[in-house]
Amino acid sequence: MTHIAIVSTAELWWDIVPYFVLAIAGVATWWRYKYDKFGWTTRSSQLYESKLLRIGSPMFHFGSFVVIMGHIMGLFVPESWTRALGMSDRVYHLQALILGLPAGIATLVGVGLLIYRRRTERSVFKATSVNDKLMYAVLGCALVAGMCCTLLGTTAYGEEHDYRQTVSVWFRSIFTLDPRGDLMLQAPIYFQVHVLIAFILFALWPFTRLVHAFSAPIGYLFRPYIVYRSRDYAKKNQPMGSRAPRRGW
Ligand code: HEM
Numbered sequence: 001m002t003h004i005a006i007v008s009t010a011e012l013w014w015d016i017v018p019y020f021v022l023a024i025a026g027v028a029t030w031w032r033y034k035y036d037k038f039g040w041t042t043r044s045s046q047l048y049e050s051k052l053l054r055i056g057s058p059m060f061h062f063g064s065f066v067v068i069m070g071h072i073m074g075l076f077v078p079e080s081w082t083r084a085l086g087m088s089d090r091v092y093h094l095q096a097l098i099l100g101l102p103a104g105i106a107t108l109v110g111v112g113l114l115i116y117r118r119r120t121e122r123s124v125f126k127a128t129s130v131n132d133k134l135m136y137a138v139l140g141c142a143l144v145a146g147m148c149c150t151l152l153g154t155t156a157y158g159e160e161h162d163y164r165q166t167v168s169v170w171f172r173s174i175f176t177l178d179p180r181g182d183l184m185l186q187a188p189i190y191f192q193v194h195v196l197i198a199f200i201l202f203a204l205w206p207f208t209r210l211v212h213a214f215s216a217p218i219g220y221l222f223r224p225y226i227v228y229r230s231r232d233y234a235k236k237n238q239p240m241g242s243r244a245p246r247r248g249w
Contacts, residue, residue, distance in 0.1 A: 013196070014181030018174050021199045028206035029214065042212040043132075045124045052117040060110030066103035067146070070096060075171045079164040089162060093154040104147045111139060135208040138201045145194035152190055159188060167191050 007016070033040060046053055074096060082092055115136050118124050153161045166187040173180040184192060205211065 010181040010185045014170060014184040015179035017199060018179065021203050024203045025205055029211065032206050032211060040211055040215065043127060043209050045127055048123040049117055049121045052113055056110050056113030056117060059106050060114060063103050063107030063110055066099060067107055070100045070103065074164065075168045097150060097154055100150050101147060104143060104150065108143045111136065111143065131204065131207045132209055135204050135210060138197060138204060142194065142197045142201050145190065145197050148190045149194050153188060161188050163187060163191055167195065
């Protein structure tokens with residue numbers, strides 16, 4: 001007798017699709033890095049327009065940074081840990097609301113300004129790929145859906161839901177290779193929509209200008225303002241420079 005395994009909706013969307021998304025994001029990022037190194041760029045358009053960029057870009061980047069930090073805390077840190085530190089669930093959700101919502105708004109306004117600039121400045125618009133246009137739309141939707149989660153899930157405006165017992169546990173279960181899709185089904189629909197939009201964004205990531213996030217010049221923040229080199233190199237009859245001398249070219 002043959003058994004036909006029927007995959008439930010929960011298993012398909014929350015146990016299987018995340019691995020497909022991770023595979024697409026991982027393999028395509030590697031492929032792009034290997035075969036499109038010259039295209040691995042923000043495709044900076046600062047030369048075409050800088051006034052709006054100077055406002056929109058920091059708003060978007062600093063806002064995103066706080067949003068990412070909030071996600072790391074909310075998704076990776078188990079509820080039992082913050083409770084053990086004496087932080088009640090109410091206080092946890094209050095700080096997520098007070099920090100997360102303004103950060104989400106700043107990111108959204110920032111990206112809104114960047115999209116407006118891209119649409120109204122002819123040369124910037126011409127330098128925008130189809131993939132990037134799609135990415136901006138998905139990014140905007142992910143931000144709006146995320147803020148709906150915070151507003152509806154943690155305040156009296158919607159059904160209050162402790163996502164750290166459902167979404168966060170499911171999220172961590174992906175990485176321990178024991179996916180708990182059943183928990184995602186217990187979360188309100190707006191959490192599910194938010195995460196599905198995030199899946200689309202992650203799958204698009206390697207094909208867009210977002211790849212520059214993987215090579216952000218973080219070292220610039222810590223490098224000395226002026227680079228001094230010791231004269232000892234010269235004394236020891238070695239060429240000045242940071243690299244050991246090599247033969248040939
Ligand atoms: C699998 C990936 C993701 C999961 C599981 C997830 C989950 C969540 C959860 C549970 C909340 C509610 C947080 C709270 O109220 O304390 C939230 C909020 C939010 N999410 Fe996500 N998210 C994901 C990806 C993303 C992405 C890719 C973006 C941005 C493009 C994003 C943007 C936001 C924003 C703006 C909020 C509002 C609160 C804040 O600023 O942190 N999320 N997300």
